[in-house]
Each structure stands twice: as C-alpha cells, then as structure tokens.
Amino acid sequence: xxxxxxxxxxxxxxxxxxxxxxxxxxxxxxxxxxxxxxxxxxxxxxxxxxxxxxxxxxxxxxxxxxxxxxxxxxxxxxxxxxxxxxxxxxxxxxxxxxxxxxxxxxxxxxxxxxxxxxxxxxxxxxxxxxxxxxxxxxxxxxxxxxxxxxxxxxxxxxxxxxxxxxxxxxxxxxxxxxxxxxxxxxxxxxxxxxxxxxxxxxxxxxxxxxxxxxxxxxxxxxxxxxxxxxxxxxxxxxxxxxxxxxxxxxxxxxxxxxxxxxxxxxxxxxxxxxxxxxxxxxxxxxxxxxxxxxxxxxxxxxxxxxxxxxx
Numbered sequence: 001x002x003x004x005x006x007x008x009x010x011x012x013x014x015x016x017x018x019x020x021x022x023x024x025x026x027x028x029x030x031x032x033x034x035x036x037x038x039x040x041x042x043x044x045x046x047x048x049x050x051x052x053x054x055x056x057x058x059x060x061x062x063x064x065x066x067x068x069x070x071x072x073x074x075x076x077x078x079x080x081x082x083x084x085x086x087x088x089x090x091x092x093x094x095x096x097x098x099x100x101x102x103x104x105x106x107x108x109x110x111x112x113x114x115x116x117x118x119x120x121x122x123x124x125x126x127x128x129x130x131x132x133x134x135x136x137x138x139x140x141x142x143x144x145x146x147x148x149x150x151x152x153x154x155x156x157x158x159x160x161x162x163x164x165x166x167x168x169x170x171x172x173x174x175x176x177x178x179x180x181x182x183x184x185x186x187x188x189x190x191x192x193x194x195x196x197x198x199x200x201x202x203x204x205x206x207x208x209x210x211x212x213x214x215x216x217x218x219x220x221x222x223x224x225x226x227x228x229x230x231x232x233x234x235x236x237x238x239x240x241x242x243x244x245x246x247x248x249x250x251x252x253x254x255x256x257x258x259x260x261x262x263x264x265x266x267x268x269x270x271x272x273x274x275x276x277x278x279x280x281x282x283x284x285x286x287x288x289x290x291x292x293x294x295x296x297x298x299x300x301x302x303x304x305x306x307x308x309x310x311x
Contacts, residue, residue, distance in 0.1 A: 011093040011094045022043065032082060038280075039140070043071065107152075122244060
C-alpha cells in the first residue's frame with residue numbers, strides 16, 4: 001500500500017517514443033510540424049464554414065465538430081509529447097495523467113460516433129435527396145452531436161475511474177508517450193479482468209457498432225450510385241463520399257486494432273506506432289482530405305487571406 005501511495009504522489013514516467021538522442025530530435029521536429037499543420041488545417045476549416053453561409057449545412061456542421069475534436073485531440077497529447085521528448089524527466093502527475101486519459105478517451109470515442117453520423121448524413125443526402133432537409137433538420141443534427149458527446153463523456157469517466165482504482169505497486173514507468181488505457185493495464189499489479197471486459201464492451205459498442213453503421217450506410221450509398229444512369233453523376237457522388245471513406249479507413253482500423261486486440265498480443269512498440277496514426281496522423285489529414293476536395297472551402301480561405309493582406 002505504501003508503494004502504491006508513493007506512485008500516486010509522484011505520478012508516472014512516460015518513456016516516450018525513443019531514448020535514442022538523434023531519433024528524439026527527429027520525432028520532435030516531425031511532431032511539431034504535424035501539430036502546426038493540424039492546428040492550421042482544422043482552424044481554417046472551422047473559419048471557412050463559419051464565414052461562408054453556403055457551407056452551413058448539416059454535413060459541415062458535423063465537419064466542424066470533427067475539426068474541433070482533432071484540434072483538442074492533438075493539443076491534449078502532442079504538446080506533452082514534445083515537452084517529454086526534450087526533457088530528461090518525463091514525468092506527469094497522476095491528476096495530469098487522469099485528465100489526459102479522460103479527454104483523449106472522450107475525443108477518440110466521439111470521433112468514432114461522429115464518423116458514423118456523417119455516414120448517415122451522406123446516406124440521407126444521396127439515397128433520400130427529396131427528404132434530406134426534412135430528415136437532417138437542425139434539431140436532429142444538434143441532438144445527434146450532443147448525444148455523441150454525452151455518451152462518450154460517461155464512457156470515459158467510467159474507464160478513468162476504473163483505471164485509477166487499480167494498484168501499481170510502485171511501478172510508475174509507462175512504456176508509452178501519453179496516458180492511454182492498455183499500457184496501464186499492463187503495469188498494474190491488480191486483477192484487471194473487469195477493466196479489460198469493460199474496455200472490450202466499449203470498443204465493441206462504440207467502435208465496432210459505429211464502423212458497422214458506417215459500412216451499412218455506404219452499402220446503400222454505393223447501391224444508389226450504381227443505379228445512377230449518368231456517368232457524370234456517378235463520378236460526382238463517388239468524389240463526394242470518397243473523402244469520408246478515406247477518413248474512416250485511417251481512423252477505425254488502427255483504433256479498433258488497439259482496443260480489440262487480445263492482451264497476449266501486447267507490444268509496447270507496436271502500440272505506440274498504432275496510436276500515432278489516430279492521435280497525430282488522422283487529425284492532420286482530416287482537414288486536408290475534406291478541404292482540398294472542396295472548392296468552396298478553398299475559395300473562402302483564399303478570400304479571408306486576401307482580405308487580411310489588404311487590411
């Protein structure tokens with residue numbers, strides 16, 4: 001009990017991505033650049049949607065939620081990673097660790113649900129075009145977004161509470177670069193079967209169900225597209241949906257492999273690589289994938305830059 005209290009007082013040491021000095025320098029520069037691109041890209045997207053009335057549609061309402069999630073997700077993890085990369089003492093307090101774990105769980109799970117909601121929005125727009133504005137009315141959009149956030153806040157509070165009820169018996173070194181659930185289950189000296197079961201239940205209900213709902217929506221979307229006689233119409237619709245499919249693939253695959261993998265297959269280095277994909281890479285690519293493919297978004301951003309230069 002004394003060892004556990006000592007760990008609680010001193011917090012945890014995050015070992016980071018590497019202990020090799022030249023690799024640490026490379027990682028620092030790489031993640032700093034990725035973080036800057038993430039902030040600029042997502043902030044630009046939010047500004048474009050806010051300033052252009054033509055972009056204030058249900059799809060872009062959900063997209064601004066996604067951009068906000070990506071900004072907060074990166075800001076929760078990457079700055080701490082950058083500090084730890086340069087610091088010899090890679091320590092984080094227990095409260096800081098619990099806060100980081102809670103926020104990252106909320107944002108990661110909310111993004112899963114939000115991607116499924118966005119797939120439903122595309123289904124309604126393509127398969128039910130005449131009833132789209134009736135189905136995706138302002139009230140429903142607000143309720144869907146709010147529900148995603150509330151479900152994931154409750155889910156995350158549950159997991160963080162369960163994790164920090166465990167004993168760590170003086171072990172405070174975590175072979176990871178941020179406070180995530182799986183590495184803490186590995187270093188705990190308590191029985192973690194209940195935590196593991198709860199993690200699998202959450203991953204299945206939030207991650208897998210969101211993925212299945214997304215696939216279900218796109219099966220109907222593709223079926224509708226194939227019935228379109230105009231080749232130009234098919235191309236336009238495929239182009240609209242392809243960006244969402246790319247984002248879904250970049251996000252769901254690594255996060256599900258992280259949380260649904262058997263604990264016997266646990267590998268710290270593999271886990272760190274997988275985590276990088278959905279904590280740093282995907283938040284950076286989301287606005288690029290959505291923004292570059294939309295002329296209205298690019299036009300609005302250019303207009304804002306031009307206006308600022310003239311002033």
